[in-house]
Amino acid sequence: MSEGQVQTAFTKRVFSGIQPSGGLTLGNYLGAMKRFAGMQGQGFETIYCMVDLHAITVWQDPENLRRATRELCAGYIASGLNPEDSILFNQSQVPEHTQLAWIFNCVARMGWMQRMTQWKDKAGKNQQNASLGLFAYPALMAADILVYHATHVPVGEDQKQHVELTRDIAAKFNHDFGVDFFPMTEPVIEGTATRVMSLRDGSKKMSKSDPSDMSRINMTDNADAIASKIRKARTDPDALPSEAKGLEDRPEARNLVNIFAALSDTPVDAVLKDVGGKQFSEFKPMLSELAVEKLAPISSEMARLMEAPDEIDAILARGAERARSIAEPVVKRTYEIVGMVR
Ligand code: TYM
Secondary structure (H helix, E strand, O other): OOOOOOOOOOOOEEEEEEOOOOOOEHHHHHHHHHHHHHHOOOOOEEEEEEOHHHHOOOOOOHHHHHHHHHHHHHHHHHOOOOOOOEEEEEHHHOOHHHHHHHHHHHHOOHHHHHOOHHHHHHHOOOHHHOOHHHHHHHHHHHHHHHOOOOOEEEOOHHHHHHHHHHHHHHHHHHHHHOOOOOOOOEEEOOOOOOOOEOOOOOOOEOOOOOOOHHHOOEOOOOHHHHHHHHHOOOOOOOOOOOOHHHHOOOHHHHHHHHHHHHHHOOOHHHHHHHHOOOOHHHHHHHHHHHHHHHHHHHHHHHHHHHOOHHHHHHHHHHHHHHHHHHHHHHHHHHHHHHOOOO
16 A cells, blocks of 8 residues: 555544553643543544553553553543543453554564664663563554554654554555555644653653653642642743744743643644743743643542542443454454464
8 A cells, every 4th residue: 555545444443542651741641631532522433542561561560550550541531531432441451452463573574663762762772671572562552553443543742653663564464465454544643732841851751751750740740739840840031922933942932832722722823922922930820820720620530530440440341342342353354364274
């Protein structure tokens, strides 16, 4: 299938996932969870996963993993996902993901994996000591997406390369076996918050693995913590510009304006029309107030849902059943195509 050629036979279906490795950040919320909820009821089937098998590519304490999986499910629901309208489940309850991942391990090339920037960042200088799972991670991610024949994958910027690899795997599989079985999935990377940056350094992504807690807003931070982190966020000495062009070469200013725009569902230009000319001493309290107003109901709803873990587990089990009903025939057909006697 060549680039640009349109495949029409596939149901419009959204798949995305987040690792339940603890510590959801504002980056996860704006870059993923809020956008997942935005795609619900827009003419897509929506499937959202807690990718616990991806989380264990680096060490996870078993109790923490269980808690983080439930907390992520609570976070999805608190961000606006409805378990009736969307399929919510954890990856390990749907064995078809790993079944298809093995096939893709045999389709993907070592060189493709070696080029992945996330592999290089996460394995660092100590590649020999990284888990084999961390290296094969993108093939499992391709399986997550393609086991549902998903056509659209909303993600933050940092996952774009993995979705492109998913397309390469689909194209090679289709080509090698002479079929048109897997779709060319589109990454959906839209809006002002597809790359939320650290509050301490505008050149680094906001991340739960940053050693400084002041660099990020956690979804569980209270109002005081949010206000203090925004007050201490790094900025430059100039006033805010009135147009987006004025944010070029001002990464910290751009980041705070982008966060404001995403939280208030307002285009950057409209935000700047309002706040252009203001100093950060005036803008930061506005941003804190907005962040608290939007995030506090989510964190309190997460805490409320976490008081009933059995209900969360029932949602995940039901979601897994629904997910399997789509994934099972896809794996069955894949095995036939590959030549497995069934
Ligand atoms: P993960 O768990 O690292 O992040 C989950 C989602 O949050 C987005 N994100 C951000 N967006 C904007 N700014 C930030 N600072 C920021 N930090 C994180 C990520 O882009 C992502 O969308 N490999 C994936 C999980 C995964 C997956 C999938 C995603 C596994 N299988 C299939 C989509 C489809 C990951 O590690 O995301």
